[in-house]
Amino acid sequence: MGETIRFLTPKAPVLSRRDVIIADLRELVPAECLVHDERALVPFETDGFIAYRRRPLCVALPGTTAEVAALLKYCHRYQIPVVPRGAGTSLSGGAIPEEDAVVICLSRMNRILEVDAANRTATVQAGVTNLSISDRVGPEGFFYAPDPSSQLACTIGGNIGMNSGGAHCLKYGVTTNNLLGVKMVLADGEVIELGGKALDSGGYDLLGLVCGSEGQLGIVTEATVRILARPEGARPVLFGFETPEDAGACVSAIIASGIIPVAIEFMDREAIAICEAFAHAGYPLDVGALLIVEVEGSEAEMEAMLQSIIAIARGFGVKTVKESQSAMEAAAIWKGRKSAFGATGRIADYICMDGTVPLGQLSHVLKRTGEIVSGHGLRVANVFHAGDGNMHPLILYDINDPEEAKKAEAAGNDILKLCVEAGGCLTGEHGVGIEKRDLMRFQFAEADLQQQMAVRAAFDPGWLLNRSKVFPLEGRPE
Amino acid sequence: MRQFYYPRTEAEAADIVRSHIASKMPLRIAGGNTRALIGHPVAAEYGLRSTSLSGILAYNPAEMVMTARAGTPVREIEAALAERNQMLAFEPMDHRGVLGTSGEPTIGGLFAVNSSGPRRLTAGAARDHLLGIRFVNGRGEAIKAGGRVMKNVTGLDLVKLLAGSHGTLGFLTEVTFKVLPAQAETETVLVSGLGEAEAAIAMATAMALPVEVSAAAHLPFTVRHRFLGNRLPDGAATIFRLEGLKASVKARLQTLVSALAGFGPVSRIAAPESRMLWQEVRDCRAYADGTSRALWRISVAPSAGHRIVAALRLEAGVDACYDWQGGLVWMRMEADPEADMLRRLIKAAGGGHATLIRASEAVRASVPVFEPQAPAVAALSARVKAALDPDGIFNPGLMYQEKGER
Known part of the structure; x- marks a missing residue:
């Protein structure tokens, strides 16, 4: 595929010293924790944004904060670019390396250090996977709330980098709302701690700044997160509507009624067909849109909330109502939704967009998205978190057809511009990475971007950390 | 104070800031001035206040989002929300009682001090509900950060940085925040x-x-x-x-x-x-007592709060009450603030921070009001401050003393 997104030109003095650098780094991490063999580097060439790949200078897999500090100190001294990496599941290219960069991959730092039930916190190393926190605290009746789709694989460090969300953030918020503290290493190798077990941190909210900074402000090595009491039960209900507009209006009405479900998921006709063919979840095929609404609590609570929600849906001409009477039926309702990306991947290649729009703009943006994509001669399936306006149109194309690939990228850019024009933003939970970097000027004025970059430079004056990402390459401060 | 400015537009505010950069005359940033006694005394002859930047700009209850000018009275915001059966879920504290101030708290001031009440324990702090801001930075530029949607990871989160910065990083002109259904x-x-x-x-x-x-x-x-x-x-x-x-x-x-x-x-x-x-x-009704006796706001792990108080009681006369499951301690001192001892005890109990929320001006001039930071964090914070306010024009010294001061 022809690349339209540029990377910075690799630093020649770094490339020419590759052997020296590798020899030096061997002194800083155990030999088996330094990857430099060409073939062994292949898995690190890209992340979840597979259309782009770059072979890094080498990959270091530190086991301690001290090793991360030593690596960064060395790279800072010789001005060697660094790309932090967790599990490499980024959908925006946030972990894609560069030829002159040392990748610092935290996957070996995967220990849960402490679970503090009385204060409801867990302190973990950055390479711990998202789901393993809930697995660990589950027996004590707790869970960790942010649940990105990749939660089986993605790491907490990556979640902090991208401020990850998930299906349940309507009620529980995203990573930044559940993060209490970090230990991190700055670009020059200095180790700092921000926050802790207290609910707010003193001084400037540097923790809030670090969360979602896409590995540009430092490398997080440990995190303290909030864990919550697990609700007694959760139960979804499935609604089929004649049109996406009816479904969108129903979402607004549910929220206006004062009920905040834990999740409201939306699928359009194309997505329903794809998921049903794959998962046989029993989704109705004769509807224009489907909502999965989930509530939590005791039996009595859930029953009361679901009945209110069903009554609201009836006001919008709902065609199908499917309540789950058992855990099996609940699982079936979710099965189709959860397999959406996999099922789509089976019939075509796709790029997944991530713009967020104000709830009142959902119908308009959905309609225009369809027009934009068909205008480029492609198809689109929409599956997304309707309660928070975070849309995920999947643009279907053939990755081996360079023309189609170009069209898909163009359609994606048009959709993101549409989201910004509708009062929304480029990315709700996947991050800017390289994917949306060159669109930043659609959302921000020059002074806004310069201000962000000045703050970035307060952390990393030499622009060594993940330097090709987030900010457009043109117009960076000298 | 020699003069207060009350700009009516963001552009006017930016002009004022630029003229003060040129004349090197710092500005005391404030909204309704009801929380102006928090922090070190600020040596500024001029004040820049947001109260003439007032009014709700957008409110769509079905989207659960409101945008208002920074100087809008909190009372007006809460009334508009109540009419549609919604609320500010983080329950912002009204500081007038403990500080003995008068006037109208503004929505900008509330976010500038990240003021959150009892529901912070479960619903998040003010900073968690702030979605977008407009502000004038210390170069006199109007800056936008964040937006009006609930999920947004586009660029650096300057919104959180400005929340709780006590007017030391910029002059807020507009805020967009999440609201939630009121509890039946x-x-x-x-x-x-x-x-x-x-x-x-x-x-x-x-x-x-x-x-x-x-x-x-x-x-x-x-x-x-x-x-x-x-x-x-x-x-x-x-x-x-x-x-x-x-x-x-x-x-x-x-x-x-x-x-x-x-x-x-x-x-x-x-x-x-x-x-x-x-x-x-x-x-904090317990200490809305009309006095200026030293009052600490201590934020620690919930199980540590009472231990710190118990240890301090052995050394000094203190009275305390607890919110946030015990993690937020309001502690009134009989006499001296005992800042060093308190902060040593906090460190020993696992960390956190103490803010001297109320004390006489003389005490606030000599005791570190905000928790002193580790050297590397302090240096980083100073660089962040310089990235927003390179000439130190906003509320100099209110949170931390800047280089060359005093």
């Missing part, structure tokens, strides 16, 4: 007569139950009489709030009451009194 039902469960350590255990127990306790506070016997006009039962009061739809609250109430029965006598406070009680907890 509110009930309070009260356990009487617990000591502070027992109360900490009771609160941790309740918060680990799947009943969604939305707030948990402990009012020791020394302050109990100051709440609800002395109508609470005798002895210390450990209080738990349940909120939500009627059916939900009813179902959870039973579970909570039976889980707490083993700790002490349990009673219930119904909706209207409940609402008043939590408002009094929010505003």
Whole structure:
């Protein structure tokens, strides 16, 4: 595929010293924790944004904060670019390396250090996977709330980098709302701690700044997160509507009624067909849109909330109502939704967009998205978190057809511009990475971007950390 | 103070800032001035206030988002929300009681100090609800950060950075924030007569139950009489709030009451009194005492709060009450603030921070009001300040002393 997104030109003095650098780094991490063999580097060439790949200078897999500090100190001294990496599941290219960069991959730092039930916190190393926190605290009746789709694989460090969300953030918020503290290493190798077990941190909210900074402000090595009491039960209900507009209006009405479900998921006709063919979840095929609404609590609570929600849906001409009477039926309702990306991947290649729009703009943006994509001669399936306006149109194309690939990228850019024009933003939970970097000027004025970059430079004056990402390459401060 | 500016537009504010950069005359940033006594005294002859930047700009209840000019009175915002049965879920504190100030708190001022009440324990702080801002930076430029949608990871989160920066990084002109449906039902469960350590255990127990306790506070016997006009039962009061739809609250109430029965006598406070009680907890009614005796706001791990107070009691005369499951301690000193001793104890108890929220001007001039930071964090914070306000024009020295000062 022809690349339209540029990377910075690799630093020649770094490339020419590759052997020296590798020899030096061997002194800083155990030999088996330094990857430099060409073939062994292949898995690190890209992340979840597979259309782009770059072979890094080498990959270091530190086991301690001290090793991360030593690596960064060395790279800072010789001005060697660094790309932090967790599990490499980024959908925006946030972990894609560069030829002159040392990748610092935290996957070996995967220990849960402490679970503090009385204060409801867990302190973990950055390479711990998202789901393993809930697995660990589950027996004590707790869970960790942010649940990105990749939660089986993605790491907490990556979640902090991208401020990850998930299906349940309507009620529980995203990573930044559940993060209490970090230990991190700055670009020059200095180790700092921000926050802790207290609910707010003193001084400037540097923790809030670090969360979602896409590995540009430092490398997080440990995190303290909030864990919550697990609700007694959760139960979804499935609604089929004649049109996406009816479904969108129903979402607004549910929220206006004062009920905040834990999740409201939306699928359009194309997505329903794809998921049903794959998962046989029993989704109705004769509807224009489907909502999965989930509530939590005791039996009595859930029953009361679901009945209110069903009554609201009836006001919008709902065609199908499917309540789950058992855990099996609940699982079936979710099965189709959860397999959406996999099922789509089976019939075509796709790029997944991530713009967020104000709830009142959902119908308009959905309609225009369809027009934009068909205008480029492609198809689109929409599956997304309707309660928070975070849309995920999947643009279907053939990755081996360079023309189609170009069209898909163009359609994606048009959709993101549409989201910004509708009062929304480029990315709700996947991050800017390289994917949306060159669109930043659609959302921000020059002074806004310069201000962000000045703050970035307060952390990393030499622009060594993940330097090709987030900010457009043109117009960076000298 | 020689002069206050009351700009009517963001452009006017930017002009004022630029002229002050040129003349190197710092500006005291404020909204309604009700929280102006928090922090070190600021040496500025001129004040820049947001109160003429007032009015709700956009409010769509179905989107649960509001945009308002920074100087809009909080009272006006809350009235508009109440009309549509919504609320600021983080329950912002009104500081007038403890600080003895008057005037109208503004929405910008509230976010500038990241003011959050009892529901912060479960619903997040002010900073968690702030979605977007406009502000004038220390170069006199109008800057936009964030947006008006709930999920947004586009670029650096300057919104969180400005929240809680006490006007030292920029002059807020507009804020966009998340709002939530008001709670249909509110009930309070009260356990009487617990000591502070027992109360900490009771609160941790309740918060680990799947009943969604939305707030948990402990009012020791020394302050109990100051709440609800002395109508609470005798002895210390450990209080738990349940909120939500009627059916939900009813179902959870039973579970909570039976889980707490083993700790002490349990009673219930119904909706209207409940609402008043939590408002009094929010505003720290215990120490809204018309004095300027040193008052600390201590934020630590919930189980550490009472330990720090117990240790300090051996050395100094203190009186304390607790919110956020014990993690937010309001502590009034009989005499000296004992800042060094307190901060040593906080460190020993696992860390956190203490802010001297109230003290005489002389004390605030000599005692570090905000928690001193580790050298590397302090250096980083100074660089961040310089990235927004390179000439140190905004509220110089209010949070931390800047290079070359004093």
